[in-house]
Amino acid sequence: MIDLSLHKRQGAFNLAVEFTGSSGITALFGRSGAGKSSVVAMAAGLARPDHGHIRIGDDTLFDSERGINLPAERRRVGLIFQDGRLFPHMSVRSNLRYGEKLVPAGQRYASFDKVVELLGIGELLDRRPARLSGGEKQRVAIGRALLTSPRLLLMDEPLAALDGARKAEVLPFIARLSREFAVPILYVSHSIEEILELADDLVVLDEGRVIAAGGLEQVLCDCDLSAITGRQDAGSILTAVVHDHPAGFEVTRLKLGDNWLTVPALDLPIGATARVRIGAQDVSLALDRPSRTSIQNILTGKIQSIGPVEGGRVNIRVDVGGTLWTKITTLSLTELGLRCGDTVFAMVKSASIARGSIAVRG
Amino acid sequence: MDGLALTPLESEALRLSLWVSGWAVLASLPPGIFCAWVLARCRFPGKSVVDGLIHLPLVLPPVVVGYALLVSFGHHGPVGAWLWETFAISFAFNWKGAALASAVISFPLLVRAVRLSLESVDQGLEAAARTLGAGPWRVFFTITLPLVVPGVVTGVILAFARSLSEFGATITFVSNIPGQTRTLPIALYTLTQVPNGDAGAIRLCIISVVVAMVALVASEILSRRVAQRMEG
Numbered sequence: 001m002i003d004l005s006l007h008k009r010q011g012a013f014n015l016a017v018e019f020t021g022s023s024g025i026t027a028l029f030g031r032s033g034a035g036k037s038s039v040v041a042m043a044a045g046l047a048r049p050d051h052g053h054i055r056i057g058d059d060t061l062f063d064s065e066r067g068i069n070l071p072a073e074r075r076r077v078g079l080i081f082q083d084g085r086l087f088p089h090m091s092v093r094s095n096l097r098y099g100e101k102l103v104p105a106g107q108r109y110a111s112f113d114k115v116v117e118l119l120g121i122g123e124l125l126d127r128r129p130a131r132l133s134g135g136e137k138q139r140v141a142i143g144r145a146l147l148t149s150p151r152l153l154l155m156d157e158p159l160a161a162l163d164g165a166r167k168a169e170v171l172p173f174i175a176r177l178s179r180e181f182a183v184p185i186l187y188v189s190h191s192i193e194e195i196l197e198l199a200d201d202l203v204v205l206d207e208g209r210v211i212a213a214g215g216l217e218q219v220l221c222d223c224d225l226s227a228i229t230g231r232q233d234a235g236s237i238l239t240a241v242v243h244d245h246p247a248g249f250e251v252t253r254l255k256l257g258d259n260w261l262t263v264p265a266l267d268l269p270i271g272a273t274a275r276v277r278i279g280a281q282d283v284s285l286a287l288d289r290p291s292r293t294s295i296q297n298i299l300t301g302k303i304q305s306i307g308p309v310e311g312g313r314v315n316i317r318v319d320v321g322g323t324l325w326t327k328i329t330t331l332s333l334t335e336l337g338l339r340c341g342d343t344v345f346a347m348v349k350s351a352s353i354a355r356g357s358i359a360v361r362g
Numbered sequence: 363m364d365g366l367a368l369t370p371l372e373s374e375a376l377r378l379s380l381w382v383s384g385w386a387v388l389a390s391l392p393p394g395i396f397c398a399w400v401l402a403r404c405r406f407p408g409k410s411v412v413d414g415l416i417h418l419p420l421v422l423p424p425v426v427v428g429y430a431l432l433v434s435f436g437h438h439g440p441v442g443a444w445l446w447e448t449f450a451i452s453f454a455f456n457w458k459g460a461a462l463a464s465a466v467i468s469f470p471l472l473v474r475a476v477r478l479s480l481e482s483v484d485q486g487l488e489a490a491a492r493t494l495g496a497g498p499w500r501v502f503f504t505i506t507l508p509l510v511v512p513g514v515v516t517g518v519i520l521a522f523a524r525s526l527s528e529f530g531a532t533i534t535f536v537s538n539i540p541g542q543t544r545t546l547p548i549a550l551y552t553l554t555q556v557p558n559g560d561a562g563a564i565r566l567c568i569i570s571v572v573v574a575m576v577a578l579v580a581s582e583i584l585s586r587r588v589a590q591r592m593e594g
Binding site: 044045046071072073074075076077078079081083085087088089098099102103128130144145148 | 484486487489490491492493494495496497500504505508509591592
């Protein structure tokens with residue numbers, strides 16, 4: 001449980017951020033300049049808020065009213081930077097041990113061997129950071145922070161400097177270590193894909209303020225993030241269960257309430273949970289069940305809300321065993337005469353559900 | 363082969379030069395690193411004055427520095443008298459005075475090299491070390507200092523070379539005393555002032571060149587080693 005209240009004036013920029021996070025992974029999302037990095041620096045003790053508090057569980061790291069301000073070296077808050085920041089004059093082993101040996105034995109929960117094994121960096125121990133790839137560097141940086149047995153791990157866009165393949169090399173480790181070591185993680189990112197795969201909770205920042213916070217599904221459903229990302233990627237997150245892999249078709253069928261969802265073949269066992277992201281643009285609505293169509297995904301649901309209207313298009317929320325957003329023109333809305341509570345058939349092309357928008361939940 | 367062996371006068375001057383310069387650099391290293399750190403990292407009113415004072419010996423004629431040292435650190439100078447009464451240390455007309463003169467003259471070179479190196483250290487690494495639980499002193503000795511080793515090596519070699527060639531401030535401050543303050547350049551100067559001293563003067567010239575070359579090559583090897591260590 002983390003509880004942050006941070007207020008700071010920096011020139012014309014006014015940061016006023018308050019949120020709480022669960023013991024899992026809390027994602028901090030927002031465009032650059034929204035104040036994400038300031039929040040991280042303050043939580044780590046590298047910058048000082050004008051007023052507010054920082055609490056992790058029962059520990060208070062900062063409280064302006066009670067005059068508490070632990071210096072960075074006494075906070076035991078691990079920070080993973082975008083650029084890794086491994087010490088170039090030390091071997092990987094010495095980097096990993098650097099913080100570990102400064103933690104009293106009684107407070108350690110992460111053992112060297114376990115961390116090295118979990119992150120798969122056993123082969124790298126005697127190398128210098130200059131001889132590591134980007135993905136290896138980040139894994140070592142994560143291990144180094146983890147070995148201080150931190151109360152909280154802060155990750156400031158840890159994958160932003162990596163290409164796609166290297167990202168895929170690091171991402172699964174982050175999900176695993178949160179579960180294996182039960183350490184709360186504050187994960188800063190502007191990538192929806194990363195957040196979708198990792199986060200339990202989501203906090204959305206804009207211009208130094210929290211504009212949405214809560215469980216990931218809830219926030220992503222209630223909040224149109226296209227305003228933040230500047231892209232037309234408003235959409236829904238549906239959590240579904242793997243039902244079967246029809247032989248010979250290279251697809252996987254997922255069960256979602258009473259509905260079926262057919263997606264490109266997933267390498268997941270039957271019964272596993274997957275998160276699927278569906279863009280609002282990729283959904284169309286019909287009042288009658290379409291017959292003789294190539295579209296596989298026809299979800300039955302009830303309209304929950306209509307609006308707001310922007311630029312001749314309107315957002316409609318449909319309950320299909322999860323919240324599904326769709327964006328249709330106001331002309332269609334009028335012609336179909338849609339009202340709240342109506343039963344509709346939402347059609348989604350399987351091809352529009354890319355593999356990258358499906359994430360595994362353990 | 364006899365011509366290659368050093369005469370007692372030459373070996374005395376050489377040994378004294380190395381001894382004086384060694385002490386000059388060794389003693390100025392901690393304050394040098396400290397001054398470099400203050401100039402690279404701190405902001406305070408009057409910083410440019412401090413910066414100017416440290417660099418002054420670089421632009422002043424060495425005779426001026428030597429005379430200033432004589433006036434302040436001599437037996438009757440305010441600092442010299444106090445040091446003698448309090449610690450029974452005297453810099454007047456002995457090798458310690460020669461080392462002090464060399465240290466003051468070469469100090470700016472040391473500070474400059476270390477400062478440049480400090481300014482190129484990624485302060486993000488220091489911040490990272492702090493989040494890993496290291497206090498300011500530990501950060502300095504385990505991160506900052508090892509990362510400025512190349513700059514320190516350069517500074518030490520520069521300062522050592524400058525100390526070896528130091529003449530004006532030394533002869534003004536502590537005169538020309540065999541075995542105490544008659545370093546290589548001063549011995550060379552002495553030989554040029556006596557009749558038939560040419561042969562000896564040329565030999566001292568050659569010795570000076572050899573010492574300087576050895577120092578340069580040593581610094582090159584050392585900095586290459588340091589670079590290799592970083593690359594693993």
